[in-house]
Every structure is written in C-alpha cells, then in structure tokens.
C-alpha cells in the first residue's frame with residue numbers, strides 16, 4: 001500500500017515538473033551521475049561552471065566589474081578553482097554594503113531575501129530562478145542519500161509563524177498529501193511535545209527532521225518516558241550546529257541514524273551526510289567550498305578555518321568566496337560510500353539557546369526572524385538573564401532605530417510578566433570558540449526544575 005502511495009506521490013510531482021518545465025528531475029539525474037565522477041572530471045565540470053559565473057559577474061555585476069578591474073583580474077579559459085585565491089573574499093559586511101551593486105544588470109526575475117545569519121548581523125541578497133531550481137533539486141538528492149522515498153510519512157519540528165488551522169486550504173491539502181505532521185519549534189512546551197510524541201506514535205513517520213536543539217528537546221522527553229512505537233529510516237538535523245551530545249540523545253530516542261545537514265539562507269542545501277556518516281558531502285555540482293585563513297589563503301585539509309562558499313547556480317547575484325560566518329574543517333579522506341563530492345569533516349556553525357518562559361520553549365530562530373529586513377541593525381543578541389528577565393543587546397548603524405515591531409513581537413511571545421531591557425552597544429563578544437550566539441540563556445537548560 002505504502003509503495004503505491006510513494007509511486008503516486010512521485011508521479012504527481014514529476015508530472016507537475018514536466019508540465020511547468022521546471023527541469024528538477026532531469027537536474028536530479030544529472031547531479032546523481034556527477035556525484036561519483038572521477039575527481040579530475042568533476043573538477044573540470046566545476047571549472048567550466050566557475051568560469052561561466054565569473055565571466056558573467058565581470059561583465060554584468062557592477063560590484064565585481066570594479067573589483068576585477070581594480071585587482072587586474074582577467075578570467076580566461078584556464079581560470080580554475082586553484083585560481084580562486086586570487087579573488088578577494090566577500091565578507092558579510094561587504095555583502096551588506098554592496099548588495100545593490102552585486103546584482104547583475106541582465107538579471108531576469110529575482111527574489112529578495114535576507115538573513116540574520118550565524119553572526120547575528122543581518123544581510124540582504126537576491127536569488128534567481130536557477131538558484132531555486134538547484135536548491136530544490138539538492139534537497140531531493142539528500143532524501144535519496146537518506147533512503148527516503150517521495151511521499152514517506154514525515155514528522156517536522158520547525159519554526160512556523162502560522163498554525164495549521166490558519167493556513168490556506170491549498171497549503172493544508174499539500175501538508176496532508178505530503179503526509180507531514182509538524183510541531184512548531186517557536187512555541188513548544190512539555191505538554192505540546194508530549195502531544196506531538198503521542199501523535200507521531202500513531203502516525204509512525206519514516207522520516208523526522210528539525211532544528212538540532214528542538215529535536216534534542218523532543219528526544220530528551222522521549223528518553224525520559226516510554227520508548228517510541230516506531231523507528232524512522234532517518235532523522236535529519238538542520239539549520240544550526242549539531243553537537244555530539246544532541247546527536248546521541250536524538251539517536252537514542254529515535255533508534256535511527258541522525259543525518260547532519262548544512263546550508264544557510266544565502267546559499268542553501270550546501271552539504272549533507274550520506275549513510276556512511278563520515279562528514280558532509282558538498283553538492284559540488286553547484287557549490288565550491290574553500291576553508292581559508294584570515295588572508296583568504298586555503299588552509300590544508302584537516303585544519304580549521306573560515307568557510308568560503310562560491311555558489312555556481314545563482315548567476316544573477318554572484319556569491320564568490322562568500323564568508324558565511326562559520327568555521328569548518330575539510331576531511332583528508334575520501335568517503336567509503338564512493339561518492340567523490342568532497343567531505344566537510346566538521347562544521348563549527350551557528351548556535352542558539354532556547355529561551356524558556358513559564359515552561360514554554362521558544363526556539364532561538366524565532367528571534368533571528370524578527371531582524372530580517374532590518375539592515376540598520378548590525379548585530380543583536382538576546383540574553384535570558386533570569387526566568388523573567390530578557391536583555392536585548394543591539395549594535396545599530398542608526399542612532400535611534402525603530403524597534404517597536406521587534407519588541408512587540410517578543411512581547412507577544414514571552415507575555416507581559418517578563419521584563420525586556422534594551423541596551424545599545426558598539427560590540428557584542430563572541431564565545432571562546434569564536435562563534436557568535438544570537439540567543440543566550442543564563443538559565444540551566446539541562447534542569448528544567450530550576451526554571
């Protein structure tokens with residue numbers, strides 16, 4: 001029965017793809033054939049795509065045109081990945097100051113987007129149709145790596161700004177058709193998590209995914225009560241750093257492997273684990289990842305450095321050697337699965353604490369969403385100093401930024417009984433490991449009794 005459903009589900013999406021001419025399934029076949037190419041052939045493909053991106057950037061993006069001219073960079077037919085180091089890095093600050101001139105003058109339809117990012121500093125940027133198609137295809141590729149079939153029952157712990165009942169009829173239809181049960185990570189409590197666990201015990205999902213810290217909360221509650229009545233094929237953790245203690249707790253609760261996943265709002269679907277779990281394969285068909293030092297020189301595999309990403313797919317808004325704010329380590333070994341897409345061994349990415357008010361868990365991402373499209377805010381950090389006291393640190397370009405919307409959104413989530421103090425500052429320190437945390441809880445998160 002389930003196989004028939006999988007077939008029908010896949011048939012529906014393939015037909016939709018064919019009718020719309022979006023080309024997702026043909027691209028998926030192409031990436032699947034590229035993932036096991038000999039390394040020299042893969043590199044040649046990437047070099048071709050890189051030259052196309054760079055030539056376009058040099059001709060049509062005012063920002064890169066000036067940059068290439070002043071650095072005397074000429075993109076000829078021998079230019080390849082090994083020459084990337086000759087190009088300057090694109091920091092988040094440079095992106096934020098220049099995004100209007102990065103966009104190509106011959107761009108077709110583009111979609112505006114913005115991100116709070118892992119450093120707590122918001123940036124604005126654009127995606128084109130080609131980027132979207134690739135990102136969507138890569139997400140299907142990752143399902144294939146995890147052994148998940150089209151239409152497999154899915155449970156999600158994710159941030160949702162609207163409840164199921166507030167969705168349009170069409171969206172509700174697709175949630176049912178895709179067989180998805182969701183728990184809103186922006187509004188969790190022990191009671192809601194308990195209900196979600198009973199729901200999924202009846203629903204028996206084959207695939208579970210969510211924010212690492214939210215999945216961890218669900219897993220901890222499962223491990224403190226009865227074992228689950230089902231075992232999914234895969235659990236996927238995304239959007240933030242997955243710590244080893246979280247992975248262990250989640251694997252124990254669900255009895256299946258956790259697949260780590262890496263991407264950001266600027267360049268999503270960047271890398272993911274395969275069933276060998278020896279690192280995250282970069283989707284090399286569309287992305288180049290370098291690990292670099294402060295000066296932009298590549299560091300040897302096995303050593304830690306800044307992650308610089310070149311997106312080969314977003315041709316209307318070139319991200320070239322973009323420092324997304326995360327640190328990482330490239331693996332020195334090939335993967336036992338036989339795929340030749342390179343492995344990132346470790347990512348030291350964004351971290352956030354869950355804010356807990358009156359027994360309700362509010363995922364840190366809720367707060368980062370409030371700062372999207374607020375370019376005047378350079379950086380922010382929300383600190384829960386006591387159970388009933390929040391402090392919002394702000395680094396702002398403007399002297400007196402309008403924070404009314406942000407404050408009322410925080411107020412609506414935490415209620416009237418919590419004091420919210422705002423402090424303007426010039427600098428917000430990073431953690432000992434060099435990572436920025438945009439939400440910090442001074443409460444002991446491992447023992448809820450103290451809250």
Ligand SMILES: [Zn+2]
Pocket residue numbers: 274275276277281335336337338339
């Ligand atoms: Zn592998």
